[in-house]
Amino acid sequence: MVSLNSDVGNKSNRTGDVETNSETRSSVDRRRFLQAAGAGATVALAGCSGGGGDGGPVTLGATYILSGFASLYGEEAERGIEFAQSEINDNGGIDGRDVEVVVRDTEASADTAIQQIRSLVQEDDVDGLFGLDSSGVAQAVAPQVAQLQMPFMITHAATPFVTSPEGEHEDSVGNGYVFRDSNSLAQDIYGAARTAEELDATEWATIGPDYAFGYETWDYFQAFCDGLGVEAEFTAEQFPALATSDYTPFISSILDADPDAVLTPLWGADLTTFIGQAEDAGWFDQIDHTLFSVGMGTDYPSEGSPLPEGEYASTRYDPFVPDTETNNSFREAYYEEYGSLPTYNAEGAYRALHLYKQAIESAGSTEADAIVEEFTGMEHSGPVGDYELSETNQATVASVWGTVTYDEEWESNVLDPVDRYDAGPDVLSEALGDSDLPTGI
Amino acid sequence: MSLPSLVPLIGIADVVIGLSLGSRLFLIAVGLSLIFGVLGVLNFAHGGFYMLGAYVTLAVVTSVVDNFWLAAVAGALAVGVVGAVIEFAAIRRLYDRVDADLDQLIVTFGFVLVIHETVRFVWGSGSYSIDPPDVFNFSVSLGGSTFSAYRLVVIGLAVAVLASLWLFITRTYFGSLVRGTSSDREMAAMLGVDVPRLYTGVFFLGSVLAGLGGALSSPLQSTSPALGDQVIIDAFIVVVIGGLGSMSGAFVGAMLIGMMQSLGPQFISAGSIAIPFLAMVIVLLIRPEGLFGGIGE
Numbered sequence: 001m002v003s004l005n006s007d008v009g010n011k012s013n014r015t016g017d018v019e020t021n022s023e024t025r026s027s028v029d030r031r032r033f034l035q036a037a038g039a040g041a042t043v044a045l046a047g048c049s050g051g052g053g054d055g056g057p058v059t060l061g062a063t064y065i066l067s068g069f070a071s072l073y074g075e076e077a078e079r080g081i082e083f084a085q086s087e088i089n090d091n092g093g094i095d096g097r098d099v100e101v102v103v104r105d106t107e108a109s110a111d112t113a114i115q116q117i118r119s120l121v122q123e124d125d126v127d128g129l130f131g132l133d134s135s136g137v138a139q140a141v142a143p144q145v146a147q148l149q150m151p152f153m154i155t156h157a158a159t160p161f162v163t164s165p166e167g168e169h170e171d172s173v174g175n176g177y178v179f180r181d182s183n184s185l186a187q188d189i190y191g192a193a194r195t196a197e198e199l200d201a202t203e204w205a206t207i208g209p210d211y212a213f214g215y216e217t218w219d220y221f222q223a224f225c226d227g228l229g230v231e232a233e234f235t236a237e238q239f240p241a242l243a244t245s246d247y248t249p250f251i252s253s254i255l256d257a258d259p260d261a262v263l264t265p266l267w268g269a270d271l272t273t274f275i276g277q278a279e280d281a282g283w284f285d286q287i288d289h290t291l292f293s294v295g296m297g298t299d300y301p302s303e304g305s306p307l308p309e310g311e312y313a314s315t316r317y318d319p320f321v322p323d324t325e326t327n328n329s330f331r332e333a334y335y336e337e338y339g340s341l342p343t344y345n346a347e348g349a350y351r352a353l354h355l356y357k358q359a360i361e362s363a364g365s366t367e368a369d370a371i372v373e374e375f376t377g378m379e380h381s382g383p384v385g386d387y388e389l390s391e392t393n394q395a396t397v398a399s400v401w402g403t404v405t406y407d408e409e410w411e412s413n414v415l416d417p418v419d420r421y422d423a424g425p426d427v428l429s430e431a432l433g434d435s436d437l438p439t440g441i
Numbered sequence: 442m443s444l445p446s447l448v449p450l451i452g453i454a455d456v457v458i459g460l461s462l463g464s465r466l467f468l469i470a471v472g473l474s475l476i477f478g479v480l481g482v483l484n485f486a487h488g489g490f491y492m493l494g495a496y497v498t499l500a501v502v503t504s505v506v507d508n509f510w511l512a513a514v515a516g517a518l519a520v521g522v523v524g525a526v527i528e529f530a531a532i533r534r535l536y537d538r539v540d541a542d543l544d545q546l547i548v549t550f551g552f553v554l555v556i557h558e559t560v561r562f563v564w565g566s567g568s569y570s571i572d573p574p575d576v577f578n579f580s581v582s583l584g585g586s587t588f589s590a591y592r593l594v595v596i597g598l599a600v601a602v603l604a605s606l607w608l609f610i611t612r613t614y615f616g617s618l619v620r621g622t623s624s625d626r627e628m629a630a631m632l633g634v635d636v637p638r639l640y641t642g643v644f645f646l647g648s649v650l651a652g653l654g655g656a657l658s659s660p661l662q663s664t665s666p667a668l669g670d671q672v673i674i675d676a677f678i679v680v681v682i683g684g685l686g687s688m689s690g691a692f693v694g695a696m697l698i699g700m701m702q703s704l705g706p707q708f709i710s711a712g713s714i715a716i717p718f719l720a721m722v723i724v725l726l727i728r729p730e731g732l733f734g735g736i737g738e
Binding site (some may be wrong): 067068069071072210236237238239240241243245246248249250252253255256269272273276280281282285286 | 451452454455458459462561565566567568570580582586587588589661662663664665667668671702703704705706707710711712713714
């Protein structure tokens, strides 16, 4: 497999090696000595020896949706994990130790996710956590993570409230242990408002899932449109329950309101179902523009209804942008391995392992607090580009929106043309204007 | 729940969608009502039968024979056989128990879980969808709104099923046995009716109807293991509103709920799912026996 360490990442690693090696080595030597002494004592006492300790693998715990309406997200994340794992382990591991990942199914349920996370920490004794696909689940998990004092790198769930410090807003649950390497709903929807700015559409509607994510998407879109001075009226909204099998009544209601454009954060199999039923109802003939905020997450590997060409979609990661050596080689190698373009969920999970590698090697330790300290304000570079983890632990990645276009070469939809909007703290803060919604960054 | 949206604009599509949703509900609710009316069994597994009908149809049409109608018949019959086996092997043993109602409820709920997990094991937890049969795979534009022509087919078939069932129950010898046994089981047995076999036959028929509902609905919805759980609640609401054991009640109740599901989103942007529950509460308060009552009515 091709080594995909980024140029910038390699440089920083190399620099880090020079600066920290002696310190790391000496602490490891001390630890090894003590460990050897301890092991010797144990052998002497019990007459047998065991492995593990610091010489064993670095174990990370991951939680994704692996069953149900959004299982495709979990499957994609597993690919990203597998890809990063082989890459890291084939190239010396993390400080010479292999990395192992225990992946658990959240079933898109907050209760299940919390159980799995507790089990990963208390029974599997993991050194760090990452994952999560649902905003609702992330919102419930964040306080638990703080209680467990274990770093958690969110790689997909987008609610801005998990990277908004507790107290900033009534829904804010951000804390020192929760980080996110993918872009937040606020960053994503900022791009939607920038896209709306360019479109010939004044009447806007939404159809989104009936939980926090659906409502937050619509709230942020309206706030960004106001802040950016987009000429928009918000004329209809529908929030069907998750895993609805028949969207036609909701589709019909939106069509009756006849908006110019619709922003939809439907996702997973719900989105596939929606697209098929919307096509039957003549949606794409009647509505001038449909903006899919989560669509590209499952579009590449999906066998269901693809996103219709000519509509707009965002992605947390684009396999072609930025046009860097790191991104291009990641895309090529991933495609060779799996036969489809890497989705943002695969890339987010892939990057989480590299972030842990960088943090653990830099800290010279797998202690939770040492990793948290390294993550805080960390600069990193991956296929998604260069970014840092902000004051609120949110990656300063760009918001990417483009036109859905079928690409013959990749036999897949891509975003072309595509725009990258800088979505750092200052940009979001200014664009939110007078709104009391937090930037989450 | 959000604030009420705009002034509702009800189009022809909303009505057609409502009637097609009602037709789907009728097919499941009438089987549920028939089984309750004759056997006195409240079959919780009926939603699972509906889901199974959809899955078998999908499996047959994609892997065995590329003909939707044959696949739908196969789906309905397969579910009928599953239903008959469940009645014969399990439910039959509970009729004479002191707490038969409770035991039946628990046993049929057990089968909900068995069917759900079996489907998950065989087909996975993802969702599937198929196109309507080619001849009806087009959209109809009427009065400025567009809907799938196949919806009209589902509505027509539901009406045909209602008519056939009515003729079957009121005009055939087997129908008279069903009505007689439903009125007085002991008397029917004394007059020589093979009640156990009749019960299995009725359970088979009710299950076939649920399977047919799932089969005919498969081109209009995504099919996933959660499908049965969603639809059984609606079916119970339908039979409570229509009157347990009543075919015409099941039809009217199903169409009412279908229209509520279709038009509800016009009035409120979220939580329209609660409207049928509200209707059920009102019916229970005003007319506890439902709008109709008794088998064959």
